[in-house]
Amino acid sequence: xxxxxxxxxxxxxxxxxxxxxxxxxxxxxDDYAMHWVRQxxxxxxxxxxxxxxxxxxxxxxxxxxxxxTISRDDAKNSLYLQMNSLRAEDTALYYCAxxxxxxxxxxxxxxxxxxxxxxxxx
Amino acid sequence: ExxxxxxxxxxxxxxxxxxxxxCRASQSVSSNLAWxxxxxxxxxxxxxxxxxxxxxxxxxxxxGSGSGTEFTLTISSLQSEDFAVYYCQxxxxxxLTFGGGTKVEIK
Numbered sequence: 001x002x003x004x005x006x007x008x009x010x011x012x013x014x015x016x017x018x019x020x021x022x023x024x025x026x027x028x029x030d031d032y033a034m035h036w037v038r039q040x041x042x043x044x045x046x047x048x049x050x051x052x053x054x055x056x057x058x059x060x061x062x063x064x065x066x067x068x069t070i071s072r073d074d075a076k077n078s079l080y081l082q083m084n085s086l087r088a089e090d091t092a093l094y095y096c097a098x099x100x101x102x103x104x105x106x107x108x109x110x111x112x113x114x115x116x117x118x119x120x121x122x
Numbered sequence: 123e124x125x126x127x128x129x130x131x132x133x134x135x136x137x138x139x140x141x142x143x144x145c146r147a148s149q150s151v152s153s154n155l156a157w158x159x160x161x162x163x164x165x166x167x168x169x170x171x172x173x174x175x176x177x178x179x180x181x182x183x184x185x186g187s188g189s190g191t192e193f194t195l196t197i198s199s200l201q202s203e204d205f206a207v208y209y210c211q212x213x214x215x216x217x218l219t220f221g222g223g224t225k226v227e228i229k
Contacts, residue, residue, distance in 0.1 A: 037166075045209055045223075047217055059216035059218075095165060095166075100171060106213055106216075107213060108172075108177075108211070109166075109168060110171070112165040112167070113165065
């Protein structure tokens with residue numbers, strides 16, 4: 001079964017850091033790009049960051065550029081999001097999502113985890 | 123970045139009726155357009171990719187059309203399980219961007 005399981009969320013004070021993890025199983029992880037998408041309470045979906053299959057193409061939303069860093073460890077079938085200088089507006093449910101395209105081809109997000117909640121508050 | 127605009131924000135439809143949802147891109151995204159369904163408390167689910175191809179396991183009552191900047195998701199005969207929020211998303215260029223969503227509610 002193809003599965004993505006996020007972890008690492010929690011309550012954090014403004015200005016502090018948090019690292020999210022996503023454990024993948026059921027598919028050849030290193031063949032696919034991966035993404036982080038977030039959803040603030042009661043709001044829509046916002047793409048946060050993506051990384052291609054070999055980590056040589058990485059993108060970020062303007063809202064997190066310079067503060068968040070995406071990475072992957074193919075040996076551990078894991079995706080990460082290092083979040084620094086957190087703000088109240090970063091409060092959201094963070095989803096890990098698998099890209100449907102293999103290699104350098106970017107496609108729709110075909111598999112999603114259940115998300116991990118990040119709350120930034122003093 | 124490419125701005126995705128969905129309309130209407132809310133669509134009230136009776137079970138068995140047809141629903142038509144629209145999505146417009148601020149510049150051409152070719153056919154690199156996906157539709158997702160999200161129910162309360164659940165992760166989004168991919169419905170359509172490539173503007174018109176149904177994802178695995180998606181019923182035939184869901185269909186997508188369009189290219190360039192104008193796209194449509196049609197649900198031919200709404201079932202009770204179809205009442206949800208629907209998002210379009212372009213993956214033509216990074217940053218990937220989503221529309222604001224259309225909530226399909228029971229009339």
